[in-house]
Amino acid sequence: DAGVIQSPRHEVTEMGQEVTLRCKPISGHDYLFWYRQTMMRGLELLIYFNNNVPIDDSGMPEDRFSAKMPNASFSTLKIQPSEPRDSAVYFCASKLAGGRGNEQFFGPGTRLTVL
Amino acid sequence: DQQVKQNSPSLSVQEGRISILNCDYTNSMFDYFLWYKKYPAEGPTFLISISSIKDKNEDGRFTVFLNKSAKHLSLHIVPSQPGDSAVYFCAASASGGYQKVTFGIGTKLQVIP
Numbered sequence: 001d002a003g004v005i006q007s008p009r010h011e012v013t014e015m016g017q018e019v020t021l022r023c024k025p026i027s028g029h030d031y032l033f034w035y036r037q038t039m040m041r042g043l044e045l046l047i048y049f050n051n052n053v054p055i056d057d058s059g060m061p062e063d064r065f066s067a068k069m070p071n072a073s074f075s076t077l078k079i080q081p082s083e084p085r086d087s088a089v090y091f092c093a094s095k096l097a098g099g100r101g102n103e104q105f106f107g108p109g110t111r112l113t114v115l
Numbered sequence: 116d117q118q119v120k121q122n123s124p125s126l127s128v129q130e131g132r133i134s135i136l137n138c139d140y141t142n143s144m145f146d147y148f149l150w151y152k153k154y155p156a157e158g159p160t161f162l163i164s165i166s167s168i169k170d171k172n173e174d175g176r177f178t179v180f181l182n183k184s185a186k187h188l189s190l191h192i193v194p195s196q197p198g199d200s201a202v203y204f205c206a207a208s209a210s211g212g213y214q215k216v217t218f219g220i221g222t223k224l225q226v227i228p
Contacts, residue, residue, distance in 0.1 A: 004158070031214055042121075042220030043159070043204060056215060091158050095214070102147060102208065104216065106158025 004107035006092050012113045018080040021110045024073055025094030033093040033104060034067055034077050043091070049075065050097075082114045118142045119207050121219035130228050134192040138205030138219055141186065145207040149216065150179060150190050153202045162203075163190070195226045 005024040013019055025032045033048040047057040052069045060067070064083070069075040079086055089111050093104040120139045128134045136150075146167035151159035165172040165179045165188070172179050178191045192199055205219040 033214075035218075040220070042117075043206075043218035045215060045217070048214060050214070093158070102149065102164060102216070103161040106151075106160070108156065108158050 004092055004094055004105055006090075006107035006110050008110060009108065010111050010113075012115065013082055014115050015083055016081045017114075018078065019082045019086075019112060019114075021077040021090050021092075021112070023075045023077070023092030023107060025075070025092070026096075026105055027073065029094035029096050029105070030072075031095040031097065031104075032069060032075050033095070034075070035091040035093065035106075037089040037091060037109070046077070079112075082112075084114045087112055087114050116141075117219070118145075119205055119217050119219040121203075121205050121222045123222050124220075125223040125225070127225045127227060128195045130197055130226055131194045134190075134195045134199065134224055134226065136190040136192075136203050136205075136222050136224065138188050138190075139186055140188075140207050142207070142209065142217075143186070144209040145217075146210050147208045148179070148181060148188050149206040149208075150177075151204040151206060151218075152199075153204065153221070159204055192224075195224075197226050197228050200224055200226045 007022045034046040035043050037043050046059045047067045049069045067077045089109045091109045093106040095104045149164040150162040152162045153159040181188045202221040202223045204221045206216045208216045
């Protein structure tokens with residue numbers, strides 16, 4: 001298995017632009033998570049899905065952030081409009097219900113820089 | 116408000132010695148704890164976990180200790196190897212919400228050959 005796939009790996013954009021981050025979870029996994037990593041706050045859970053349905057989006061910082069999961073093999077995280085403080089590494093992770101030790105499998109991340 | 120705290124941003128240890136990474140939590144509802152390891156330019160990978168019904172869990176060179184009364188856990192790596200150099204994240208979840216995992220900010224471990 002290729003693991004969790006994220007694209008792009010790096011994104012540089014200007015303030016005010018729309019940014020879309022993409023994720024392909026591990027086949028067969030029924031949970032998908034979006035995290036943001038910053039130096040000050042570490043890894044923060046933004047939102048997670050179960051069987052393509054959003055379960056908890058309480059970590060989404062503002063209305064500028066939105067996430068979708070149209071099918072079991074694809075999810076997007078969109079920021080519109082982007083701001084410099086959104087600069088961070090965004091991780092997608094997936095998990096199989098009842099998996100070993102509550103383990104989540106993370107993608108390599110997307111490093112977002114908003115100028 | 117950080118519910119999972121890793122107060123040491125970095126740690127340096129000689130190869131072959133023990134590495135001890137510490138973690139404190141404030142939410143008394145947490146009853147399942149995990150450690151993840153992260154190399155640069157990669158996502159975190161699961162290392163070891165422990166349920167609150169235990170006070171120790173061991174997997175090879177890695178042992179996690181849990182002190183519920185102190186709301187403290189630690190990860191011991193013995194012996195430390197240069198390949199262990201990475202950022203280690205402590206994480207926790209609560210019954211009824213195991214999918215929602217709260218992470219600390221991480222501790223960067225450097226193992227010196």
